[in-house]
Amino acid sequence: MGKIVYTCPYVPAEWVAAHGLVPSRVMVRTAGTSPAVGPKEGVCPYVRGFVDEVMSRNDVSGIVMTTVCDQMRRAFDIVVGRSKLPAFLMNVPNTWRSVAAQRLYVDELRRLSRFLVGLGGSAVSNGELAKVMLDYDTARSSLLAKRELMSGRQFAEMVAAFNMDGPGAVSANVAGCSAAPRGVPLAAVGGPMMAEDLDMFDVIEESGGRIVLDATESGERGICQRFDRRSIGDDPVTELAEAYFGGIQDASRRPNSGLYQWLKQHFEERGVRGVVLHRYVWCDMWHAELARLREWTDLPVLDVGVTGDCEADKHRAANQIGAFLEMLQ
């Protein structure tokens, strides 16, 4: 079966899988270095990494990118221009309160469907979609249920494995989790993390902290809300759209008040005592939230800016995190 790669959380894996194709939401390994995207200056390291990653793979049938981030939207031009792989750009509205925006999201799912069928996917049926949704929902629930037993890295890697390989990756791995780390409860907030960025979680734990909320895009915040199982049978497409478009809160939404409601609820539930904002340089969306986050919460907020230069980033972050946790302990 053809593998469809993407990285945006607003692309529902269930939708791809219901077409008989293999959804694979990639966790970018490292900031890209290829000259395909032009000079490094001004380009988000994650975007560079994603372009490098998808263009270097030979096990892929198609690429799905979205308009959520301007640089990713523009990187689509580069992917189309430099790669022979079929690529699809999905319009994901930034506004969310109007019926028209919600309808546009559903229309884009249907357009994506035509793209997937064009790649050899089968036409989607409500029955198949509902079945796939239930499988994914069950796997997500068991993953989230084990969260407290995992370190920050383990949880992030488990989410990444689920995103990349589907429900099977969860059932095979969650059973072994039993060692809950201790330390000052922290939340990691921000956009997507690259695999190499996960070292930050190790540093946090080595410094006496503990990630109780991974509110990055590649963590819990990038997971769709639970499905209403009663609705799946009646109208799975609407339920899917509601869980993804209505359920994932992001800095890019306009207004993004939903993000703060989500954070407030989770900070309180988890007893968060400090926030680590993980952001890439040149990611305006998250950079702009830093000051607002500091105004909005009474909790201390640490800004970890990632340039994509792994070694330098790591040393800088280690120093910052060490000092941050010293203050909190």
Added chain:
Amino acid sequence: MTGVVRQISLDEWDRQYESLQRAGARRPGYVGPLGRHVQDGDRGLVRLRFDNSPAALRLWNFLLTEEDRLRQARTEGKKIVGAMKDLGTVPVMAYSLDNVVAFYPDGAWWIPCVMELSAGLLGIADSLGIDESFCPVRAMLGAFVTEAHFPIPDLLSCSVGATCDDFSAIAQRLNGLGYPIFWWEIPHRRSPEPGETAIELPGGFVAPQSQIEFVKSELQRVAAALEELAGQSLDEAKLAVGIERANQVRDCLAELRLLAFTAEVCPIPALEMLIAEMLTIHFCSDQNESLAVLQELLEEVKSRVAAGVGLLGPDAARIFWVNPVADLQVMNLLEECGARICGTEYLFSHALDKIPEDVPPLEALAQTALADPMVGSAADRARRICADIRRFGAEAVLVSRIPGASHCALEGEVIRQVVADELDIAVLEIEVPPLTDSMCPALMTRLQALVETVRERRKK
């Protein structure tokens, strides 16, 4: 027509203004010596060189007195709309109502240049967490906080979706500071798929009818918000008249651009043309007067072209300019290096294209909004640039990067590639911050190299 066409300093203009006054020239009330704006804080004006025609004097005065007009409008009980990001769509709707004026808060990005950073707007943006890694449009945040550069609008609209992240993030920051914003969605313009009805948009891009329908529905929401603000209906008849008036401005500018870019001798400097193009986005808070200002400029240019006079010689390098500059002085530098502007794409070509008058008004405006070169792919934009290069006979392209802007990092290479493939002409990319004084020698060197390249190619 002005006697000898040349660019003059601010001091020279003030002396010339006195001569005009003594000669009894009748000018609109807002026209005065440019030096008074320097006394008001616009001290960056002293770095610029201006066209020496009375038409240009009127243009500059019109631009620099916008704040007065906005405050006057408020005093008169009119409602003020701040139309952010859409560049030419919401203002057309707003000016269809007789008790509403619209302006473009994003225009505050030139305040640091014009006031030589003395207004402290960038410092305020810094203090709000929006530092120099963002586009200079961050100055807008400071302008809202100080309330010293425009009155706070009664309604703030902002298009989001297929827009640059800088502006979207800055607008969200503004929203977070307590300024309510009416958000409306502009989707990424895509090519029609098989079976979809394709519509050619103003300017030549093509979009599926379904996207036009979507944008139309968004503009209906905007219209409803404007109606509520104005306390009057914004029906099709009013919109049609509003579109007709906007097209008068656009027609005038189109004629001006064609003459300015294709005349054998450059009849008007790049800087005045940039300001003229800016007027069409939001009419500088007075639609009728902006038309009158452009008409006078057009007459001046017509007479210069007829007389075969202008700036530089006929051998000036013909440059197509992409993206607006944060420091206006750089437009002067181009001419100092022996080049002239023959075509522009300042991010808002859709605000210059005529709005269709043969379809229902909201559909026409939806088509116009979707024709925004920035909501589609950079390759589309580059192809439009190529079409305009052919039309205006430009010999090289200058892409001026806006520091920190999310689109600039990725689009330059795409534009370069498409232009190279289609036209095989030189493309130079430069970066222009709000104040370039310290960089001027380096910028001059690069611009001179581009001019030399053009001249060398002519020999082949």
